[in-house]
Amino acid sequence: MPESAAAGEQPVLSSGPRQPFGSRLAAAMAARGPLCVGIDPHPGLLADWGLNDDVAGLERFSLTVVEAVATLAAAVKPQVALYERHGSAGMAVLERTLAAASDAGVLSIADAKRGDIGSTMAAYADAWLRDGSALAADSVTLSPYLGFESLRPALDLAAESGRGVFVLALTSNPEGKSVQHVGGSESVARRIAEAAAEENRRYSGTLGSGGSGSAGLGSVGLVVGATIGGALVELGLDLDAVHGPILAPGLGAQGATPADLRATFGTAYPAVLATSSRGILAAGPTIAGLRSATEATRDGLLKA
């Protein structure tokens, strides 16, 4: 059995009516620092942890990560693809992982990257954002390739249910440029950032808005990779104007450091939630190893 997490650390999330996601995330980041731990049960990691690449291994891996980091990280981000590859039983493990995160008082980001025409998008929104759905998470990642407005059912349901979304803008993979940079100073990525800013303004009465930093975060966030170098300046993206959280993958296994994040995001850094999966998961399978890697990564981000 995994070792137990240290006693005395309480969840920062309170019970009672659900506050808007942006407010809840801002509170979690203020209390615990700007780190999200990715739960990516890759076959190779399962093997490294002495687990089989099956449903039992998947569950043991996922629940161990939640137990280890629930009081240290601002959020956890299960990678949906790595549950999907195990079929319906894998998705049931994802449901239990999301429930375990909620019970442990840590926010969840389902990394599902959903996007489709509006009528189908409504079904995705029901799955990931509606009260009572077994897959409902605190937030979900969305792909705007069918047009930002095609995400409307998810944007509206997130606002209604106190949940959040992270829309892909500038992804951490090098291939992303071939689409996201198109248009130069009027780039696709800039259009997405402007649409997210508009969305946070639109719901500012209920979602909380205003100011840079995490204090006034709206609930419509962006995904902007920690590996993008000078792209924000090159493309003229104003992340301060978004007034939403910036989920930044690429820390650790993809090569970005806390110093890179600081340099890349500049004045928007206080709104950045850096996420690392393999860089932390490699320190398992012990709870102590995972906690120590999480603390070291978080401290690096706080010092940057």
Ligand SMILES: O=c1ccn([C@@H]2O[C@H](COP(=O)(O)O)[C@@H](O)[C@H]2O)c(=O)[nH]1
């Ligand atoms: O632009 C993006 C969007 C999402 N991801 C996801 O984040 C994690 C990164 O894992 P690491 O092990 O820390 O590299 C993974 O689930 C990706 O699908 C991303 O990397 N880049």
